[in-house]
Amino acid sequence: MQIKCSACLMPFSLNKEEIAEMVELFKSDPNVHYDAHCPKCRKATRITKKQLALNPIYKKMLEG
Numbered sequence: 001m002q003i004k005c006s007a008c009l010m011p012f013s014l015n016k017e018e019i020a021e022m023v024e025l026f027k028s029d030p031n032v033h034y035d036a037h038c039p040k041c042r043k044a045t046r047i048t049k050k051q052l053a054l055n056p057i058y059k060k061m062l063e064g
């Protein structure tokens with residue numbers, strides 16, 4: 001999943017483990033957000049369930 005850092009605008013991606021963690025988080029509570037940490041500036045970029053569900057693969061993971 002490609003993310004753009006909200007602080008320094010550097011694009012980065014999340015690994016499988018982080019995606020799995022995020023899916024579990026949204027399954028337990030759909031109203032929370034996930035903090036993706038930028039590898040460059042270490043600041044957190046918020047990802048919501050809605051954003052994750054834009055990708056059909058992750059949408060399926062959220063439903064499954």
Ligand SMILES: [Zn+2]
Binds near residue numbers: 009010038039040042
């Ligand atoms: Zn950054």
